[in-house]
Amino acid sequence: MSERHRVIEGKAYVYRREESPNWQCAVFLSGRNHRRSTGSDNLALAMAFARDWYEDRAAEDRMRRRGILPLAAPPTRTSAPARGPGGMTFEAASQTFLQEFQTLVGGERNPLYVASKAATLRRHLLPFFGELALPQIDGARVQDYRIHRLTPPRPEADDAPPRRWKRPCRSTLHKEIVCLRQVLKTALRRGWLTTMPDLSEPYRASNKVSHRAWFTPDEYRRLYEATRARARKPVREKWRAASERLHDYVLFMVNTGLRPDECALLQYRDVTIVEANGAEPILEIVVRGKRGVGYCKSMPGAVRPFERMRDRGQPRLQDLVFGKMQRGFLNRILHELDLKTDREGRPRTAYSLRHTYICLRLMEGADIYQVAKNCRTSVEMIQKFYAAHLKDELDALAINVRRGR
Structure with missing residues (x-):
């Protein structure tokens, strides 16, 4: 089991793998894990490096959420082929979708809305569907994704700090399914997918009548x-x-x-x-x-x-x-x-x-x-x-x- 130490009251931590002499640092920001090697086998130097590295990552994350910096594109794996044994992967289809979407609607839609597609893919869809072949994504797999998003994450280790989690609302999950549908339709147009899977919700939503907050x-x-x-x-x-x-x-x-x-x-x-x-x-x-x-x-x-x-x-x-x-x-x-x-x-x-x-x-x-x-x-x-x-x-x-x- 890897050795782990908290940094900045648990906001980040350093750890060392059994097969490596150097310490690694990690932090979880905006639904994504960031990791980096400290390049040092000295714990004090590694923790000092992790503190400076955390401040830089947190500042960049705040600027991206405020729209000052553009949202990063989904990660690419150049070493792995785009077409796996079972066909084109979801990650490759998502890259094609982003290129088409940003080019065709870039001048007509709000830039923040266009950038939100890349953020949705990077934070939620790619970690779950990224390595799957497109024919493997069916209605059952989409339902597993809904369950995954509505289930609190488990801590990576017993001594790891509890991760902040908030249950996504129905509209947030709906936007993610819309982004998933757009990627699959891109694959369908290009012949990488023969039929669209069932993306509908299996259980009916509540019919409770509600109104928005106002002042009497x-x-x-x-x-x-x-x-x-x-x-x-x-x-x-x-x-x-x-x-x-x-x-x-x-x-x-x-x-x-x-x-x-x-x-x-x-x-x-x-x-x-x-x-x-x-x-x-x-x-x-x-x-x-x-x-x-x-x-x-x-x-x-x-x-x-x-x-x-x-x-x-x-x-x-x-x-x-x-x-x-x-x-x-x-x-x-x-x-x-x-x-x-x-x-x-x-x-x-x-x-x-x-x-x-x-x-x-x-x-x-x-x-x-x-x-x-x-x-x-x-x-x-x-x-x-x-x-x-x-x-x-x-x-x-x-x-x-x-x-x-």
């Missing part, structure tokens, strides 16, 4: 009163600008229904203050985001926050109105108000402000089709995820019908 009218009132008080009297004077910006952001989001990414891309030239038919002024917004270019007409309550953002400086037309918001400011206030999670334990985020806009509009009697168009979504999505819990969607007169005696 009373909770929303508590939130904007707290952000307004923080804007008038910030915890520290250097945070005044950020506190005022957060207060205007909350009011703007709940009165427009924009997605957080759409609001982050919003520029001053995309917003126009208009007065329609003598009513209160509103904002006409050109939205760019998840669904391409769309349009939004705000509630009157969004005009004053926008004017305050505009009057605080001398912005150019191409300047961002809000830009990327810091989640820490919003989370701090939500925790102070005990509003970070709803009754079912779902966390509230900036996206919950969009859900609040939709729910408040429906509670006031707005037409659901017009709300869907204004939010650049479908009536089906609103009925399934937003309005399923609203009592105002139920017509008491239509329900409490009695037959005449």
